[in-house]
Amino acid sequence: MKINVKYFAMCREITGQPEEVIELKNGATTTDFWQVILEKYPRLEPYRAMSRLAVNMNYITDTIELNEQDEICIIPPVSGG
Amino acid sequence: MIQSDLSRPEIARYSRHLLIPEVGLVGQQRLKAARVLVVGAGGLGCPALLYLAAAGVGTLGIVDFDVVDESNLQRQVLYTVADVGQPKAECAAKRLTALNPYVTVEVHRLYLTSENVLPILKSYDLVVDGTDNFPTRYLLNDAAVLLDKPLVYGSIYRFEGQVSVFNYQNCPNYRDLYPEPPPPELVPNCAEGGVLGVLAGIIGSIQANEAIKIITGIGEPLAGRLFLFDALRFESQIMHLPRHTPPIHIETLIDYNQFCGVKKEDDIPELTVTEFNQLRHRNTDFQLIDVRQPYEREIVHIGGELIPQNEIFDRLEELSRSKMLIIYCRSGKRSATVVKQLRSLGFDNARNLKGGVLAYREEIDPSLAKY
Numbered sequence: 432m433k434i435n436v437k438y439f440a441m442c443r444e445i446t447g448q449p450e451e452v453i454e455l456k457n458g459a460t461t462t463d464f465w466q467v468i469l470e471k472y473p474r475l476e477p478y479r480a481m482s483r484l485a486v487n488m489n490y491i492t493d494t495i496e497l498n499e500q501d502e503i504c505i506i507p508p509v510s511g512g
Numbered sequence: 513m514i515q516s517d518l519s520r521p522e523i524a525r526y527s528r529h530l531l532i533p534e535v536g537l538v539g540q541q542r543l544k545a546a547r548v549l550v551v552g553a554g555g556l557g558c559p560a561l562l563y564l565a566a567a568g569v570g571t572l573g574i575v576d577f578d579v580v581d582e583s584n585l586q587r588q589v590l591y592t593v594a595d596v597g598q599p600k601a602e603c604a605a606k607r608l609t610a611l612n613p614y615v616t617v618e619v620h621r622l623y624l625t626s627e628n629v630l631p632i633l634k635s636y637d638l639v640v641d642g643t644d645n646f647p648t649r650y651l652l653n654d655a656a657v658l659l660d661k662p663l664v665y666g667s668i669y670r671f672e673g674q675v676s677v678f679n680y681q682n683c684p685n686y687r688d689l690y691p692e693p694p695p696p697e698l699v700p701n702c703a704e705g706g707v708l709g710v711l712a713g714i715i716g717s718i719q720a721n722e723a724i725k726i727i728t729g730i731g732e733p734l735a736g737r738l739f740l741f742d743a744l745r746f747e748s749q750i751m752h753l754p755r756h757t758p759p760i761h762i763e764t765l766i767d768y769n770q771f772c773g774v775k776k777e778d779d780i781p782e783l784t785v786t787e788f789n790q791l792r793h794r795n796t797d798f799q800l801i802d803v804r805q806p807y808e809r810e811i812v813h814i815g816g817e818l819i820p821q822n823e824i825f826d827r828l829e830e831l832s833r834s835k836m837l838i839i840y841c842r843s844g845k846r847s848a849t850v851v852k853q854l855r856s857l858g859f860d861n862a863r864n865l866k867g868g869v870l871a872y873r874e875e876i877d878p879s880l881a882k883y
Contacts, residue, residue, distance in 0.1 A: 439672060439740065439742075440669045440670070440672055441669075441698070441699065441700075449742070449745060477695065477698055478694075478698065480692075481690070481692070481693075481694035481695075481698070481699075483689065483690065485751045485752075488749065488750065488751050488752055489751065489752045489754075490689070490738070490751055490752065490753050490754060492754075492756055492757045493757065504740075504749070504751070506674075506738075506740065506751075507694070507699065508646070508667075508689075508690045508693070508694055508699060509667050509668065509669035509672065509674065509699065510643075510644060510645055510646050510649065510667060510669075510699055510701050511555070511644055511667060511668040511669050511701050511702040511705070511707050512552050512554050512555055512556045512557070512641075512642045512643050512644035512645075512666070512667060512668065512702070512712075
């Protein structure tokens with residue numbers, strides 16, 4: 432299945448693009464999603480623990496199952512003021 | 513009820529507010545009775561303070577310890593060239609009083625700490641977070657939760673901004689968004705990463721808007737939601753922000769520098785620019801590495817080879833293991849991170865140039881450009 436991923440702040444700089452479509456196996460969870468993303472962009476690893484995921488505009492704290500066409504945002508903290 | 517009747521000149525001044533039914537006389541009186549604390553009179557604090565003062569918030573507190581620097585003028589719109597070197601909180605107070613004499617400005621020229629934050633926050637109704645670092649953000653959040661004050665959060669990075677309202681009528685707070693701080697070396701602040709000046713204006717103005725809505729009791733405050741803005745693509749999103757599971761309990765203030773992993777710089781071997789200059793004049797053999805980005809080097813450099821921070825760990829073979837290895841950046845902060853990492857990889861010869869190009873310019877060669 433295809434899902435749309437949006438990257439923010441430092442994560443965007445590492446992936447070199449603000450968004451992309453990625454392919455996941457059917458029934459994949461957010462944990463599987465991270466595995467695929469980290470294989471593609473190993474330099475995102477240190478940002479995994481600090482960043483929050485929003486699936487279809489909802490912040491999630493637990494692992495959830497994803498569906499075709501879902502939109503995932505990876506949002507690291509920023510501190511500038 | 514606090515005395516908040518409007519005088520004739522105030523009615524004339526706030527006429528455009530009084531004409532909006534949602535604000536009106538009642539809303540304007542609420543603004544006059546309100547006490548708002550803005551923490552950080554920088555990129556976010558300046559526009560927030562300007563609009564809150566113009567809107568007629570009766571008492572504005574400003575917390576800022578810093579003095580105005582030339583590099584602030586690109587976005588900190590309260591200050592002028594004449595203010596460079598002067599305390600921000602006092603310059604801001606002067607400017608805001610000139611803008612609106614009906615506003616009382618309270619200056620707190622200090623660093624917020626776990627010891628002083630509660631007595632300062634206590635006397636205000638609402639707090640605006642315009643800080644530029646994680647320890648102060650967590651400190652402010654936790655203090656706002658303990659004292660049950662709404663906190664209008666804003667944060668920026670290059671072209672992107674975040675805004676939310678925390679702790680308003682029991683809504684989620686910063687810890688629900690980010691329970692734990694990131695390792696300090698992975699998230700650059702404005703001084704390290706840069707920021708588009710007008711983005712600070714946009715995000716700080718949105719914070720003022722949220723503060724005004726909460727004070728006047730109108731509209732839907734951004735509570736339980738996080739607004740994300742991307743100035744480059746002109747995209748915005750609003751995320752639904754629930755409480756964190758498991759719930760995070762804030763019971764007392766802690767040591768926020770320790771919590772955020774802020775280490776004293778003297779943990780890392782370093783040399784001062786004076787010592788560095790002496791080594792140069794004695795023709796001591798060392799390898800000098802500039803870990804900034806190529807576009808920074810174009811502005812100014814003090815010699816040596818350019819190996820940007822993001823490339824250095826793929827280019828270790830270019831680094832000497834026998835000579836002294838001196839690492840520098842703009843302020844000495846990024847280079848300190850690099851030195852720490854290099855030493856963990858066995859480069860015991862690595863030293864940080866304390867204060868970086870800025871200190872070199874200050875103490876050795878004032879003809880260099882400052883950025």
